[in-house]
Amino acid sequence: MPPATKTKQLIEFKGTTLPVxxxxxxxxxxxxxxxxxxxxxxxxxxxxxxxxxxxxxxxxxxxxxxxxxxxxxxxxxxxxxxxxxxxxxxxxxxxxxAGLPTYAAAERSPRIPAGSETDAAPTPPAPAPVVESPEEAAPPPATPSPAAPGAAAPAPTLFVTRPLRSGQQLYARGGDLVVLAAVNSGAEVIADGSIHIYAPLHGRALAGASGSAEARIFCTHFDAQLVSVAGLYRTFDGGVPPELAGKAVQIRLTEKPGEPAGKLVVEPLKTD
Structure with a gap:
């Protein structure tokens, strides 16, 4: 008796996670x-x-x-x-x-690699671009949380050792970016995670491009045209303030009670 022929299914359903x-x-x-x-x-x-x-x-x-x-x-x-x-x-x-369905507004905590000391507070939706002025404020409280077993590994850190010229753009998708050379005026560096620049920043730096409010920008020589974290940005068309120009700085978001979108803070980086 010949074996029964298995009918090939025309439609198959598989669970997956896609980046949005x-x-x-x-x-x-x-x-x-x-x-x-x-x-x-x-x-x-x-x-x-x-x-x-x-x-x-x-x-x-x-x-x-x-x-x-x-x-x-x-x-x-x-x-x-x-x-x-x-x-x-x-x-x-x-x-x-107009053909745009509604999706549930469920939030998930960011993935943290095992052993990391990074805070794992739930990430709020990426705010719309808004110009903010730097101000002192305490960072929001967060509870450290280890990675869940079997969690996908984060993207590796991208290292850049050559200067970026005007018009060049570099994007560290899914991870952090470390720049060991100058980011010249008109150049742009972007990362879904944090950005570390151990050289002059004359161009633009955008951290947390996928919406991570925990991302930060660190720079040893600050002279930027624009900085942004999770969509909140500040431009320096009139030049960098004297108290920040040429200094080591960090750029981060901070939140106050009743202000879900937070504030963009550009402040001197204490290294001692």
Whole structure:
């Protein structure tokens, strides 16, 4: 008796985890979003067609938006908007009519490698680009947490030993970035984790590009054009303040009670 032929299934379901960039917006005006995105990422595509979800919880009482224009603005920077989360019922219904479904706003703690001393507080949604001034504040309390068994290993740290010229851009996707040479004016360094620059920073540095509020920027000679952590940024078009110029600094986010988006702090780095 010939063996029975096994029918090949036409559809198979498999569980997986895909990277999605969460973009927290405080405005739904395409022109304002375009200007803020250009300040952060320049005029060239920054992302590589990454899927993205728009976080709408901070846009106020808006009930509709020009979704197709917003999608085109973000597509110009390499982001493919696949849906929304948060916001009012009317706003989500408006997005659904434009083909953008609603996703659950569940947060997960960042992955921490075993033995790490890094704080593992839940990461808030990446805030929209907002210019902030440095101010002294205590960092938010967090409870250290070991990595869960079997957690995926983090991306390795990317090391750069050559100077970056104007127009060059470097992105440490999924991990930290260590730069051992100058970042010249017009150059840009980006990391999903923290950025360490043991040389002059004359260009732009963007840490926590995927939304990590725990990311920081460390620099031994500060003369930046722009710095950003998790979407909050500060520009120095008029020059770096004298108390920071040429000094070793750190750039971080801090939170105050009742201020979920936090503040961007640029402060001298104490090395003694």
């Amino acid at each position: 960039v969460v973009i927290s917006l405080r405005s739904l005006h395409p022109g304002e979003v375009a200007e803020a995105a250009s300040t952060l990422f320049g005029d060239d595509p920054f992302f590589d067609g990454d899927a993205s979800v728009l976080e709408l919880s901070a846009v106020g009482e808006a009930s509709s938006a020009k979704w197709l224009l917003l999608k085109e603005v973000l597509r110009a920077h390499g982001l493919h908007v696949i849906g929304v989360r948060g916001g009012s019922d009317e706003l989500r219904e408006s997005a659904a009519k």
